[in-house]
Amino acid sequence: MRLLLVEDTDELAQSVLRFLRAEGHAVDHAPDAATAEEAMALADYSCVILDLGLPDRSGLEVLRARRRAGDRTPVLIATARDQISDRIAGLDAGADDYVVKPFDLRELSARIRAHARRGQGLPETRVALAGLEVDRAAGRVWQRGVEIRLTSREWALFDALLGARGRVLPKGALEEVLAGFDTLIEGNAVEVYVSRLRAKLGPSVIETRRGMGYVIP
Protein backbone atom coordinates (compact mmCIF):
# COMPACT_ATOMS: atom_id res chain seq x y z
CA MET A 1 0.00 0.00 0.00
CA ARG A 2 1.12 3.55 -0.58
CA LEU A 3 0.92 5.51 2.65
CA LEU A 4 1.69 9.07 3.73
CA LEU A 5 3.00 9.80 7.22
CA VAL A 6 2.57 13.42 8.36
CA GLU A 7 4.65 13.88 11.53
CA ASP A 8 6.94 16.71 12.61
CA THR A 9 8.90 14.90 15.35
CA ASP A 10 11.69 13.30 13.37
CA GLU A 11 12.60 10.55 15.82
CA LEU A 12 9.01 9.35 16.07
CA ALA A 13 8.55 9.59 12.31
CA GLN A 14 11.66 7.48 11.65
CA SER A 15 10.46 4.64 13.90
CA VAL A 16 7.01 4.57 12.31
CA LEU A 17 8.51 4.71 8.83
CA ARG A 18 10.86 1.83 9.66
CA PHE A 19 8.00 -0.31 10.94
CA LEU A 20 5.57 0.37 8.11
CA ARG A 21 8.25 -0.08 5.42
CA ALA A 22 9.23 -3.38 7.05
CA GLU A 23 5.59 -4.40 6.68
CA GLY A 24 5.95 -3.88 2.95
CA HIS A 25 4.28 -0.50 2.50
CA ALA A 26 5.59 2.35 0.39
CA VAL A 27 5.58 5.23 2.86
CA ASP A 28 6.19 8.93 2.12
CA HIS A 29 7.00 11.32 4.94
CA ALA A 30 5.81 14.93 5.28
CA PRO A 31 7.22 16.91 8.24
CA ASP A 32 4.78 19.83 7.94
CA ALA A 33 1.33 20.82 6.65
CA ALA A 34 2.52 22.42 3.42
CA THR A 35 4.46 19.31 2.32
CA ALA A 36 1.55 17.10 3.33
CA GLU A 37 -0.97 19.06 1.22
CA GLU A 38 1.34 19.01 -1.75
CA ALA A 39 1.87 15.25 -1.44
CA MET A 40 -1.84 14.52 -1.01
CA ALA A 41 -2.70 16.61 -4.07
CA LEU A 42 -0.10 14.83 -6.21
CA ALA A 43 -0.21 11.18 -5.18
CA ASP A 44 -3.06 8.73 -4.59
CA TYR A 45 -2.52 7.25 -1.12
CA SER A 46 -4.31 4.25 0.33
CA CYS A 47 -4.21 5.91 3.74
CA VAL A 48 -2.75 9.02 5.38
CA ILE A 49 -1.43 9.03 8.97
CA LEU A 50 -1.85 12.61 10.14
CA ASP A 51 -0.41 14.39 13.19
CA LEU A 52 -2.43 17.41 14.39
CA GLY A 53 0.21 19.62 16.01
CA LEU A 54 2.24 20.55 12.94
CA PRO A 55 4.72 23.46 12.97
CA ASP A 56 3.07 25.54 10.21
CA ARG A 57 -0.64 24.70 10.48
CA SER A 58 -2.99 22.40 12.32
CA GLY A 59 -3.44 18.96 10.78
CA LEU A 60 -7.20 19.50 11.17
CA GLU A 61 -7.03 22.38 8.69
CA VAL A 62 -5.18 20.20 6.20
CA LEU A 63 -7.81 17.50 6.59
CA ARG A 64 -10.73 19.92 6.21
CA ALA A 65 -9.17 21.50 3.10
CA ARG A 66 -8.65 18.07 1.48
CA ARG A 67 -12.21 16.97 2.28
CA ARG A 68 -13.59 20.24 0.88
CA ALA A 69 -11.61 19.57 -2.29
CA GLY A 70 -13.43 16.23 -2.58
CA ASP A 71 -10.50 14.04 -1.52
CA ARG A 72 -11.91 10.85 0.12
CA THR A 73 -8.51 9.28 0.96
CA PRO A 74 -8.81 7.46 4.32
CA VAL A 75 -7.13 9.56 7.04
CA LEU A 76 -6.00 8.24 10.40
CA ILE A 77 -5.16 10.91 12.95
CA ALA A 78 -2.23 10.08 15.27
CA THR A 79 -1.85 12.78 17.89
CA ALA A 80 -0.95 13.63 21.48
CA ARG A 81 -4.36 15.29 21.97
CA ASP A 82 -6.25 12.80 24.08
CA GLN A 83 -9.48 14.62 24.95
CA ILE A 84 -12.69 13.14 23.56
CA SER A 85 -13.65 16.59 22.21
CA ASP A 86 -10.44 16.57 20.12
CA ARG A 87 -11.36 13.11 18.85
CA ILE A 88 -14.88 14.21 17.96
CA ALA A 89 -13.51 17.32 16.20
CA GLY A 90 -11.12 15.10 14.22
CA LEU A 91 -13.85 12.66 13.18
CA ASP A 92 -16.20 15.54 12.33
CA ALA A 93 -13.48 17.07 10.14
CA GLY A 94 -13.55 13.87 8.11
CA ALA A 95 -10.97 11.58 9.74
CA ASP A 96 -11.66 7.85 9.52
CA ASP A 97 -9.93 6.95 12.76
CA TYR A 98 -8.04 8.49 15.65
CA VAL A 99 -5.18 7.10 17.75
CA VAL A 100 -3.49 8.79 20.69
CA LYS A 101 0.29 8.81 21.23
CA PRO A 102 1.99 6.71 22.41
CA PHE A 103 0.43 4.02 20.21
CA ASP A 104 1.20 0.38 19.62
CA LEU A 105 2.73 0.04 16.13
CA ARG A 106 0.82 -3.18 15.47
CA GLU A 107 -2.43 -1.50 16.48
CA LEU A 108 -1.62 1.39 14.16
CA SER A 109 -1.00 -1.07 11.37
CA ALA A 110 -4.26 -2.91 12.10
CA ARG A 111 -6.16 0.36 12.01
CA ILE A 112 -4.52 1.32 8.71
CA ARG A 113 -5.61 -2.02 7.26
CA ALA A 114 -9.13 -1.44 8.57
CA HIS A 115 -9.46 1.83 6.67
CA ALA A 116 -7.10 1.71 3.69
CA ARG A 117 -8.81 0.91 0.42
CA ARG A 118 -7.09 -1.49 -1.91
CA GLY A 119 -7.31 0.11 -5.32
CA GLN A 120 -10.95 1.04 -5.78
CA GLY A 121 -12.09 -1.74 -3.47
CA LEU A 122 -12.85 -2.03 0.20
CA PRO A 123 -10.43 -2.19 3.13
CA GLU A 124 -9.38 -5.69 4.10
CA THR A 125 -11.59 -5.82 7.16
CA ARG A 126 -14.79 -4.80 5.44
CA VAL A 127 -17.34 -6.79 3.51
CA ALA A 128 -19.77 -5.51 0.91
CA LEU A 129 -23.36 -6.57 1.22
CA ALA A 130 -26.48 -5.36 -0.58
CA GLY A 131 -25.11 -1.84 -1.03
CA LEU A 132 -23.64 -1.76 2.51
CA GLU A 133 -20.09 -1.81 3.87
CA VAL A 134 -19.77 -3.76 7.07
CA ASP A 135 -16.80 -3.84 9.47
CA ARG A 136 -17.49 -6.80 11.71
CA ALA A 137 -14.49 -6.20 13.96
CA ALA A 138 -15.50 -2.63 14.70
CA GLY A 139 -19.24 -3.36 14.62
CA ARG A 140 -19.97 -0.60 12.13
CA VAL A 141 -22.07 -0.29 8.98
CA TRP A 142 -21.93 2.29 6.18
CA GLN A 143 -24.30 2.95 3.33
CA ARG A 144 -22.75 4.96 0.46
CA GLY A 145 -20.06 6.30 2.79
CA VAL A 146 -22.52 7.36 5.51
CA GLU A 147 -22.39 5.44 8.76
CA ILE A 148 -25.64 3.90 9.96
CA ARG A 149 -25.80 3.62 13.72
CA LEU A 150 -27.07 0.29 14.96
CA THR A 151 -27.97 -0.25 18.61
CA SER A 152 -26.24 -3.05 20.47
CA ARG A 153 -29.14 -5.51 20.10
CA GLU A 154 -29.63 -4.67 16.43
CA TRP A 155 -25.93 -5.24 15.82
CA ALA A 156 -25.89 -8.52 17.78
CA LEU A 157 -28.69 -9.92 15.63
CA PHE A 158 -27.16 -8.61 12.39
CA ASP A 159 -23.72 -9.96 13.34
CA ALA A 160 -25.15 -13.40 14.12
CA LEU A 161 -26.86 -13.52 10.70
CA LEU A 162 -23.66 -12.27 9.00
CA GLY A 163 -21.63 -14.98 10.74
CA ALA A 164 -23.95 -17.58 9.30
CA ARG A 165 -24.19 -15.88 5.93
CA GLY A 166 -26.09 -17.99 3.43
CA ARG A 167 -27.30 -20.31 6.18
CA VAL A 168 -30.81 -19.99 7.63
CA LEU A 169 -30.85 -19.24 11.38
CA PRO A 170 -33.95 -20.42 13.23
CA LYS A 171 -35.82 -17.93 15.37
CA GLY A 172 -34.73 -19.78 18.52
CA ALA A 173 -31.04 -19.20 17.76
CA LEU A 174 -31.67 -15.49 17.28
CA GLU A 175 -33.69 -15.36 20.52
CA GLU A 176 -30.65 -16.78 22.28
CA VAL A 177 -28.53 -13.94 20.89
CA LEU A 178 -30.98 -11.39 22.29
CA ALA A 179 -31.30 -13.25 25.59
CA GLY A 180 -27.59 -12.58 26.11
CA PHE A 181 -28.60 -9.02 26.94
CA ASP A 182 -29.98 -10.07 30.27
CA THR A 183 -33.45 -8.70 29.71
CA LEU A 184 -36.79 -10.38 29.30
CA ILE A 185 -37.26 -11.33 25.67
CA GLU A 186 -40.80 -10.96 24.44
CA GLY A 187 -42.31 -13.48 22.03
CA ASN A 188 -42.00 -11.25 18.97
CA ALA A 189 -38.61 -9.67 19.82
CA VAL A 190 -36.80 -11.27 16.85
CA GLU A 191 -39.47 -10.00 14.42
CA VAL A 192 -39.22 -6.52 15.98
CA TYR A 193 -35.44 -6.32 15.57
CA VAL A 194 -35.47 -7.81 12.07
CA SER A 195 -37.99 -5.20 10.96
CA ARG A 196 -35.88 -2.46 12.58
CA LEU A 197 -32.81 -3.70 10.71
CA ARG A 198 -34.76 -3.75 7.44
CA ALA A 199 -35.91 -0.18 8.08
CA LYS A 200 -32.34 0.97 8.67
CA LEU A 201 -30.38 -1.13 6.18
CA GLY A 202 -32.90 -1.77 3.42
CA PRO A 203 -35.76 -4.23 2.93
CA SER A 204 -33.81 -6.92 1.08
CA VAL A 205 -30.81 -7.35 3.42
CA ILE A 206 -32.45 -10.00 5.58
CA GLU A 207 -34.81 -12.56 4.06
CA THR A 208 -37.52 -14.46 5.90
CA ARG A 209 -37.83 -18.20 5.28
CA ARG A 210 -41.30 -19.17 6.44
CA GLY A 211 -41.31 -21.78 9.15
CA MET A 212 -37.50 -21.93 9.16
CA GLY A 213 -36.04 -18.60 10.19
CA TYR A 214 -34.00 -15.74 8.74
CA VAL A 215 -31.01 -15.53 6.40
CA ILE A 216 -28.65 -13.03 4.84
CA PRO A 217 -28.21 -14.51 1.36
Next chain:
Amino acid sequence: MTSAPRPWSLSGRLTTRVLLLVIGGWLASVTLAILALEHEMSEMFDTELQALVETTILSLDATATNPIPRLVGVAAGDGERILRILSPDRDSPTAPWPALSGDGFHDPPGWRVLHRSAEGVVIEAAHATDYRREETLEAAAALLVLLMPLVALLIWGLRHAVRLVVAPVASLATTVAGRASDDFSPLDATNLPQELRPLAASLDGYLARIESLRRSERDFIANAAHELRTPLASLRNRLDLSADPDAQAALRTVDALARRVDRLLQLSRLESGLGLGRGPTDLVYILRLLLDELRAKARHPIRFDDSDLTHLMVAADADALAILLRNMIENALEHGTGEVQILLTPQGGFAIENPAPSGPLPEARFTRGVGSGGSGLGLSIIESLARAMDLSLHHTDGDGRVRFETRFPLADQV
Protein backbone atom coordinates in the same frame (compact mmCIF):
# COMPACT_ATOMS: atom_id res chain seq x y z
CA MET B 1 -20.21 33.62 70.91
CA THR B 2 -21.52 35.19 67.74
CA SER B 3 -24.73 34.00 66.18
CA ALA B 4 -25.38 34.09 62.45
CA PRO B 5 -26.90 37.43 61.39
CA ARG B 6 -30.60 37.30 60.59
CA PRO B 7 -31.24 37.36 56.86
CA TRP B 8 -32.80 40.60 55.69
CA SER B 9 -33.92 42.06 52.39
CA LEU B 10 -33.51 45.51 50.92
CA SER B 11 -37.15 45.78 49.93
CA GLY B 12 -38.39 44.50 53.31
CA ARG B 13 -36.20 46.90 55.22
CA LEU B 14 -37.07 49.83 52.96
CA THR B 15 -40.83 49.15 53.09
CA THR B 16 -40.88 48.77 56.88
CA ARG B 17 -38.82 51.88 57.52
CA VAL B 18 -40.75 54.13 55.13
CA LEU B 19 -44.06 52.78 56.44
CA LEU B 20 -43.06 53.35 60.06
CA LEU B 21 -41.88 56.86 59.25
CA VAL B 22 -44.96 57.84 57.28
CA ILE B 23 -47.45 56.28 59.71
CA GLY B 24 -45.58 57.82 62.66
CA GLY B 25 -45.73 61.22 60.99
CA TRP B 26 -49.40 60.82 60.27
CA LEU B 27 -50.17 59.75 63.81
CA ALA B 28 -48.31 62.79 65.13
CA SER B 29 -50.25 65.11 62.87
CA VAL B 30 -53.54 63.42 63.76
CA THR B 31 -52.72 63.85 67.46
CA LEU B 32 -52.01 67.53 66.91
CA ALA B 33 -55.24 67.82 64.91
CA ILE B 34 -57.19 66.14 67.72
CA LEU B 35 -55.70 68.49 70.30
CA ALA B 36 -56.70 71.48 68.18
CA LEU B 37 -60.11 69.92 67.61
CA GLU B 38 -60.62 69.43 71.34
CA HIS B 39 -59.85 73.06 72.00
CA GLU B 40 -62.22 74.26 69.28
CA MET B 41 -64.98 71.91 70.37
CA SER B 42 -64.70 72.93 73.99
CA GLU B 43 -65.14 76.56 72.88
CA MET B 44 -68.15 75.52 70.83
CA PHE B 45 -69.68 73.68 73.78
CA ASP B 46 -69.10 76.67 76.03
CA THR B 47 -70.87 78.85 73.50
CA GLU B 48 -73.77 76.42 73.52
CA LEU B 49 -74.00 76.64 77.36
CA GLN B 50 -73.92 80.41 77.15
CA ALA B 51 -76.68 80.49 74.52
CA LEU B 52 -78.78 78.13 76.62
CA VAL B 53 -78.42 80.28 79.72
CA GLU B 54 -79.23 83.45 77.78
CA THR B 55 -82.31 81.92 76.19
CA THR B 56 -83.49 80.76 79.60
CA ILE B 57 -83.03 84.27 81.04
CA LEU B 58 -85.02 85.72 78.15
CA SER B 59 -87.85 83.26 78.60
CA LEU B 60 -87.90 83.82 82.40
CA ASP B 61 -88.04 87.52 81.65
CA ALA B 62 -91.12 87.02 79.56
CA THR B 63 -93.05 85.16 82.27
CA ALA B 64 -94.66 87.26 84.98
CA THR B 65 -94.87 84.60 87.64
CA ASN B 66 -92.00 83.67 89.85
CA PRO B 67 -89.90 81.00 88.32
CA ILE B 68 -90.11 77.57 89.85
CA PRO B 69 -86.78 76.03 90.70
CA ARG B 70 -86.23 72.89 88.65
CA LEU B 71 -83.77 70.65 86.97
CA VAL B 72 -84.23 69.63 83.37
CA GLY B 73 -82.32 67.64 80.86
CA VAL B 74 -81.79 69.64 77.69
CA ALA B 75 -82.86 66.67 75.57
CA ALA B 76 -85.44 64.14 76.78
CA GLY B 77 -83.89 61.51 79.08
CA ASP B 78 -80.55 63.26 78.88
CA GLY B 79 -78.42 63.07 82.05
CA GLU B 80 -75.40 64.61 80.48
CA ARG B 81 -76.61 68.03 79.41
CA ILE B 82 -78.49 69.71 82.23
CA LEU B 83 -80.25 73.04 82.85
CA ARG B 84 -80.89 73.90 86.53
CA ILE B 85 -82.97 76.78 87.78
CA LEU B 86 -82.47 77.42 91.52
CA SER B 87 -83.96 79.76 94.01
CA PRO B 88 -81.25 81.85 95.64
CA ASP B 89 -83.13 81.63 98.98
CA ARG B 90 -82.72 77.94 99.35
CA ASP B 91 -79.58 75.95 99.73
CA SER B 92 -78.22 74.70 96.48
CA PRO B 93 -78.34 70.93 96.02
CA THR B 94 -74.93 69.26 96.22
CA ALA B 95 -75.55 66.74 93.44
CA PRO B 96 -74.70 66.11 90.64
CA TRP B 97 -72.20 68.89 91.35
CA PRO B 98 -71.54 70.81 94.58
CA ALA B 99 -72.90 74.27 95.25
CA LEU B 100 -71.20 76.94 93.23
CA SER B 101 -70.89 80.65 93.75
CA GLY B 102 -69.96 83.45 91.40
CA ASP B 103 -71.05 83.87 87.75
CA GLY B 104 -69.05 82.22 85.06
CA PHE B 105 -67.73 78.80 84.13
CA HIS B 106 -66.88 76.25 86.80
CA ASP B 107 -65.24 72.88 86.53
CA PRO B 108 -66.41 70.67 89.39
CA PRO B 109 -65.33 67.04 89.02
CA GLY B 110 -67.08 65.44 86.02
CA TRP B 111 -68.82 68.59 84.86
CA ARG B 112 -68.47 71.90 83.02
CA VAL B 113 -70.99 74.35 84.53
CA LEU B 114 -72.04 77.88 83.58
CA HIS B 115 -73.39 79.62 86.69
CA ARG B 116 -75.46 82.80 86.31
CA SER B 117 -77.70 84.78 88.70
CA ALA B 118 -80.49 86.76 87.00
CA GLU B 119 -84.17 87.58 87.38
CA GLY B 120 -84.06 86.48 90.99
CA VAL B 121 -82.98 82.98 90.23
CA VAL B 122 -79.76 81.12 89.75
CA ILE B 123 -79.40 79.45 86.39
CA GLU B 124 -76.86 76.68 85.91
CA ALA B 125 -76.31 74.99 82.52
CA ALA B 126 -73.88 72.07 82.45
CA HIS B 127 -72.30 69.44 80.25
CA ALA B 128 -70.89 66.22 81.68
CA THR B 129 -67.20 66.10 80.75
CA ASP B 130 -67.78 62.48 79.61
CA TYR B 131 -70.27 63.76 77.07
CA ARG B 132 -67.80 66.32 75.78
CA ARG B 133 -64.97 63.78 75.57
CA GLU B 134 -67.20 61.33 73.74
CA GLU B 135 -68.13 63.93 71.13
CA THR B 136 -64.48 64.85 70.63
CA LEU B 137 -63.47 61.19 70.32
CA GLU B 138 -66.20 60.59 67.75
CA ALA B 139 -64.82 63.41 65.64
CA ALA B 140 -61.25 62.10 66.05
CA ALA B 141 -62.35 58.54 65.22
CA ALA B 142 -63.92 59.79 62.01
CA LEU B 143 -60.59 61.38 61.18
CA LEU B 144 -58.72 58.10 61.81
CA VAL B 145 -61.25 55.96 59.94
CA LEU B 146 -60.87 58.21 56.93
CA LEU B 147 -57.08 57.69 57.13
CA MET B 148 -57.29 53.87 56.98
CA PRO B 149 -57.86 53.50 53.21
CA LEU B 150 -55.05 55.99 52.69
CA VAL B 151 -52.67 53.81 54.74
CA ALA B 152 -53.69 50.76 52.75
CA LEU B 153 -53.08 52.70 49.54
CA LEU B 154 -49.70 53.77 50.88
CA ILE B 155 -48.66 50.18 51.68
CA TRP B 156 -49.69 49.00 48.23
CA GLY B 157 -47.97 51.90 46.47
CA LEU B 158 -44.85 51.53 48.55
CA ARG B 159 -44.54 47.81 47.88
CA HIS B 160 -45.01 48.40 44.20
CA ALA B 161 -42.47 51.21 44.05
CA VAL B 162 -39.90 49.33 46.15
CA ARG B 163 -40.26 46.23 44.02
CA LEU B 164 -39.70 48.36 40.93
CA VAL B 165 -36.63 50.03 42.41
CA VAL B 166 -35.14 46.79 43.77
CA ALA B 167 -35.86 44.86 40.53
CA PRO B 168 -32.37 45.42 39.01
CA VAL B 169 -30.76 44.09 42.20
CA ALA B 170 -33.03 41.05 42.16
CA SER B 171 -32.40 40.42 38.47
CA LEU B 172 -28.63 40.79 38.95
CA ALA B 173 -28.79 38.26 41.79
CA THR B 174 -30.85 35.85 39.69
CA THR B 175 -28.49 36.18 36.72
CA VAL B 176 -25.40 35.57 38.85
CA ALA B 177 -26.98 32.64 40.70
CA GLY B 178 -28.37 31.09 37.52
CA ARG B 179 -25.10 31.11 35.58
CA ALA B 180 -23.54 27.83 34.55
CA SER B 181 -20.44 27.18 36.60
CA ASP B 182 -18.28 27.26 33.47
CA ASP B 183 -19.78 30.48 32.13
CA PHE B 184 -17.24 33.29 32.42
CA SER B 185 -18.85 35.81 30.06
CA PRO B 186 -19.23 39.35 31.45
CA LEU B 187 -22.49 40.40 33.10
CA ASP B 188 -24.97 42.54 31.20
CA ALA B 189 -24.68 45.91 33.02
CA THR B 190 -26.88 48.00 30.71
CA ASN B 191 -29.90 48.15 33.03
CA LEU B 192 -27.99 48.34 36.28
CA PRO B 193 -28.23 51.42 38.53
CA GLN B 194 -25.09 53.45 39.30
CA GLU B 195 -24.81 51.86 42.77
CA LEU B 196 -24.49 48.34 41.35
CA ARG B 197 -22.18 49.03 38.40
CA PRO B 198 -18.94 48.87 40.41
CA LEU B 199 -20.07 45.51 41.82
CA ALA B 200 -20.82 44.13 38.36
CA ALA B 201 -17.57 45.55 37.01
CA SER B 202 -15.43 43.94 39.70
CA LEU B 203 -17.31 40.66 39.33
CA ASP B 204 -16.58 40.82 35.58
CA GLY B 205 -12.94 41.44 36.43
CA TYR B 206 -12.82 38.35 38.62
CA LEU B 207 -14.59 36.26 35.99
CA ALA B 208 -12.15 37.38 33.31
CA ARG B 209 -9.20 36.55 35.55
CA ILE B 210 -10.57 33.13 36.46
CA GLU B 211 -11.28 32.46 32.79
CA SER B 212 -7.79 33.45 31.70
CA LEU B 213 -6.21 31.44 34.52
CA ARG B 214 -8.30 28.45 33.56
CA ARG B 215 -7.44 28.84 29.91
CA SER B 216 -3.72 29.12 30.57
CA GLU B 217 -3.93 26.11 32.88
CA ARG B 218 -5.67 24.15 30.13
CA ASP B 219 -3.15 25.28 27.53
CA PHE B 220 -0.37 24.29 29.86
CA ILE B 221 -1.88 20.83 30.35
CA ALA B 222 -2.38 20.42 26.59
CA ASN B 223 1.24 21.42 26.05
CA ALA B 224 2.41 19.10 28.80
CA ALA B 225 0.40 16.29 27.18
CA HIS B 226 2.15 16.92 23.89
CA GLU B 227 5.59 17.29 25.45
CA LEU B 228 5.20 14.05 27.41
CA ARG B 229 3.42 11.88 24.89
CA THR B 230 5.55 12.54 21.83
CA PRO B 231 8.88 11.40 23.36
CA LEU B 232 7.04 8.48 25.01
CA ALA B 233 5.77 7.48 21.58
CA SER B 234 9.28 7.65 20.09
CA LEU B 235 10.71 5.68 23.00
CA ARG B 236 7.96 3.08 22.82
CA ASN B 237 8.44 2.55 19.09
CA ARG B 238 12.21 2.22 19.40
CA LEU B 239 11.88 -0.36 22.14
CA ASP B 240 9.15 -2.12 20.19
CA LEU B 241 11.36 -2.36 17.09
CA SER B 242 14.39 -3.57 19.01
CA ALA B 243 15.22 -7.26 18.98
CA ASP B 244 16.74 -7.04 22.47
CA PRO B 245 14.66 -9.02 25.02
CA ASP B 246 15.37 -6.29 27.60
CA ALA B 247 13.69 -3.80 25.30
CA GLN B 248 10.52 -5.92 25.27
CA ALA B 249 10.55 -5.92 29.07
CA ALA B 250 11.08 -2.16 29.12
CA LEU B 251 8.06 -1.80 26.85
CA ARG B 252 5.76 -2.79 29.68
CA THR B 253 7.36 -0.15 31.90
CA VAL B 254 6.85 2.46 29.19
CA ASP B 255 3.19 1.44 28.85
CA ALA B 256 2.69 1.72 32.61
CA LEU B 257 4.43 5.09 32.53
CA ALA B 258 2.20 6.24 29.67
CA ARG B 259 -0.89 5.22 31.61
CA ARG B 260 0.37 7.06 34.67
CA VAL B 261 1.05 10.18 32.60
CA ASP B 262 -2.48 9.83 31.23
CA ARG B 263 -4.02 9.77 34.66
CA LEU B 264 -1.90 12.58 36.02
CA LEU B 265 -2.97 14.71 33.07
CA GLN B 266 -6.58 13.74 33.73
CA LEU B 267 -6.15 14.65 37.37
CA SER B 268 -4.74 18.08 36.56
CA ARG B 269 -7.56 18.66 34.06
CA LEU B 270 -9.97 17.73 36.80
CA GLU B 271 -8.32 20.23 39.13
CA SER B 272 -8.48 22.97 36.48
CA GLY B 273 -12.26 22.80 36.54
CA LEU B 274 -13.07 20.05 34.09
CA GLY B 275 -16.42 18.57 34.98
CA LEU B 276 -18.08 21.92 35.60
CA GLY B 277 -19.62 22.03 32.12
CA ARG B 278 -23.13 20.70 31.58
CA GLY B 279 -23.12 19.60 27.97
CA PRO B 280 -25.31 18.52 26.29
CA THR B 281 -23.36 15.44 25.27
CA ASP B 282 -24.42 12.26 23.47
CA LEU B 283 -23.64 9.53 26.00
CA VAL B 284 -24.17 6.70 23.48
CA TYR B 285 -21.73 8.26 21.01
CA ILE B 286 -19.07 8.87 23.70
CA LEU B 287 -19.38 5.27 24.90
CA ARG B 288 -19.05 3.93 21.35
CA LEU B 289 -15.92 6.02 20.72
CA LEU B 290 -14.39 4.86 23.99
CA LEU B 291 -15.25 1.22 23.41
CA ASP B 292 -13.87 1.37 19.88
CA GLU B 293 -10.58 2.53 21.35
CA LEU B 294 -10.48 0.33 24.45
CA ARG B 295 -11.63 -2.94 22.85
CA ALA B 296 -8.42 -3.15 20.82
CA LYS B 297 -6.31 -3.42 23.98
CA ALA B 298 -8.85 -4.95 26.39
CA ARG B 299 -7.88 -8.04 28.39
CA HIS B 300 -11.52 -9.07 28.67
CA PRO B 301 -14.47 -8.87 26.30
CA ILE B 302 -16.76 -5.88 26.78
CA ARG B 303 -20.49 -6.17 26.23
CA PHE B 304 -22.38 -2.93 25.80
CA ASP B 305 -26.18 -2.86 26.08
CA ASP B 306 -27.47 0.49 24.87
CA SER B 307 -31.16 -0.41 25.53
CA ASP B 308 -31.80 0.29 21.83
CA LEU B 309 -30.79 3.93 22.13
CA THR B 310 -28.98 5.49 19.20
CA HIS B 311 -28.58 8.79 21.10
CA LEU B 312 -28.91 9.84 24.72
CA MET B 313 -28.25 13.50 25.44
CA VAL B 314 -27.03 14.09 28.99
CA ALA B 315 -26.14 17.31 30.82
CA ALA B 316 -22.41 16.75 31.26
CA ASP B 317 -19.19 17.99 29.71
CA ALA B 318 -18.00 15.61 26.94
CA ASP B 319 -14.36 15.47 28.07
CA ALA B 320 -15.24 14.99 31.74
CA LEU B 321 -17.75 12.30 30.81
CA ALA B 322 -15.18 10.50 28.64
CA ILE B 323 -12.53 10.57 31.39
CA LEU B 324 -15.02 9.30 33.96
CA LEU B 325 -16.29 6.47 31.74
CA ARG B 326 -12.81 5.56 30.52
CA ASN B 327 -11.57 5.21 34.09
CA MET B 328 -14.60 3.16 35.08
CA ILE B 329 -14.11 0.81 32.12
CA GLU B 330 -10.32 0.61 32.57
CA ASN B 331 -10.84 -0.02 36.26
CA ALA B 332 -13.21 -2.88 35.45
CA LEU B 333 -10.75 -4.30 32.90
CA GLU B 334 -7.78 -4.00 35.26
CA HIS B 335 -9.34 -5.36 38.42
CA GLY B 336 -11.91 -7.68 36.85
CA THR B 337 -11.45 -11.30 35.91
CA GLY B 338 -13.95 -11.63 33.08
CA GLU B 339 -16.40 -10.02 30.70
CA VAL B 340 -17.22 -6.38 31.47
CA GLN B 341 -20.90 -5.57 31.08
CA ILE B 342 -22.04 -2.02 30.48
CA LEU B 343 -25.69 -1.08 30.63
CA LEU B 344 -27.36 2.17 29.69
CA THR B 345 -31.01 3.01 30.38
CA PRO B 346 -33.18 5.61 28.63
CA GLN B 347 -33.42 7.51 31.96
CA GLY B 348 -29.65 8.13 31.98
CA GLY B 349 -28.85 5.20 34.25
CA PHE B 350 -25.40 3.72 33.73
CA ALA B 351 -24.04 0.51 35.23
CA ILE B 352 -20.77 -1.31 34.77
CA GLU B 353 -20.38 -4.79 36.16
CA ASN B 354 -17.63 -7.38 36.07
CA PRO B 355 -16.55 -10.50 37.92
CA ALA B 356 -13.76 -9.76 40.39
CA PRO B 357 -12.10 -11.38 43.37
CA SER B 358 -13.75 -9.91 46.47
CA GLY B 359 -11.70 -7.65 48.66
CA PRO B 360 -11.41 -4.04 49.59
CA LEU B 361 -11.10 -1.56 46.73
CA PRO B 362 -8.06 0.65 46.66
CA GLU B 363 -9.25 4.00 47.95
CA ALA B 364 -6.50 6.56 48.12
CA ARG B 365 -4.31 8.02 45.43
CA PHE B 366 -1.29 5.95 44.48
CA THR B 367 -2.42 2.84 46.32
CA ARG B 368 -2.22 0.00 43.92
CA GLY B 369 -4.85 -2.70 43.59
CA VAL B 370 -3.91 -6.37 43.51
CA GLY B 371 -2.92 -7.33 39.99
CA SER B 372 -3.30 -3.76 38.80
CA GLY B 373 -1.01 -2.44 36.15
CA GLY B 374 -2.11 1.09 36.86
CA SER B 375 -1.10 3.38 39.64
CA GLY B 376 -4.38 3.32 41.56
CA LEU B 377 -5.21 6.83 40.41
CA GLY B 378 -8.25 5.63 38.49
CA LEU B 379 -10.62 5.38 41.43
CA SER B 380 -9.59 8.72 42.84
CA ILE B 381 -10.23 10.31 39.43
CA ILE B 382 -13.61 8.58 39.24
CA GLU B 383 -14.59 9.83 42.68
CA SER B 384 -13.36 13.39 42.19
CA LEU B 385 -15.01 13.66 38.78
CA ALA B 386 -18.28 12.25 40.07
CA ARG B 387 -18.21 14.94 42.77
CA ALA B 388 -17.44 17.72 40.28
CA MET B 389 -20.21 16.47 37.99
CA ASP B 390 -22.75 16.15 40.84
CA LEU B 391 -23.17 12.43 40.31
CA SER B 392 -23.79 9.92 43.05
CA LEU B 393 -21.87 6.74 42.51
CA HIS B 394 -23.07 3.46 43.98
CA HIS B 395 -20.74 0.58 44.39
CA THR B 396 -21.85 -2.94 45.22
CA ASP B 397 -19.59 -5.88 45.74
CA GLY B 398 -20.82 -9.43 46.28
CA ASP B 399 -21.05 -12.94 44.84
CA GLY B 400 -17.74 -12.37 43.07
CA ARG B 401 -19.12 -9.45 41.08
CA VAL B 402 -18.38 -5.75 41.33
CA ARG B 403 -20.91 -3.22 40.09
CA PHE B 404 -20.68 0.54 39.77
CA GLU B 405 -23.88 2.47 39.11
CA THR B 406 -24.75 6.08 38.53
CA ARG B 407 -27.37 8.17 36.83
CA PHE B 408 -26.53 11.01 34.47
CA PRO B 409 -28.91 13.97 34.38
CA LEU B 410 -30.64 14.11 31.00
CA ALA B 411 -30.11 17.29 29.00
CA ASP B 412 -33.18 19.50 28.70
CA GLN B 413 -35.20 18.47 25.71
CA VAL B 414 -34.96 21.19 23.09
